[in-house]
Amino acid sequence: MDFIDQFVLNKDVVFVGEFIKNENKTNLLKFKWNIDSTAKKNKSGRVYFFIEVNPDNTKDILKIGKSSDKSGLNGTIGFYVNTLSGTPSMTRYAVHNLIYRKLQEDKKVLVYSKFSNSIKTKIKGIFEEHESEIPLDMTYVEELCLNEYREKFLKYPEWNFQESNTQIPFDLLEKYSMFMEDKKNNKIK
DSSP states (O other): OOHHHHHHTOTTEEEEEEEEEOTTSSSSEEEEEOSOHHHHTOOSOEEEEEEEEOTTSOEEEEEEEEEOOTTTHHHHHHHHHTGGGSOOOHHHHHHHHHHHHHHHTTOEEEEEEEEOOOEEEEEEOSSOEEEEEEOOOHHHHHHHHHHHHHHHHSSOOTTOHHHHTOOOOHHHHHHHHHHHHHHHHHHHO
């Protein structure tokens, strides 16, 4: 059993669903959920993993990210699915298109997630101390996962551009620039 297979069988990891093509629509992607609506709305901090599954069933982690979006996984995944109907960052735009390219190559892009529990602690307010639940800062959990991946594979996942200090593919940089220019011109009209 390889590293990725061991990872996805970990009891702390949840299979969230997979991206699918959304032909003839504004956005290139849809998402096929594997969890119920309660789990989609879970507001706990999360680290998510985009995993490529090739036709020969080999797997690779393409991206490790973190989110504390208050609308839960709905919001986290929604940023990637609804990218072209908003004003996305360059990275979100690129990843949306890169996922679509993988799907066009008859590959799957699955999403797994690890959730973090909140920590109960006492917090001093202005006048009193209150017991509160504080969500864990997922930055540290994401960093730990990225470092473990790098130790195992001697590199970061392919789509973790910032961490690996690599450039987003040039054709997507150009495409993004034109996309944002069109958005700007359509707002002016």
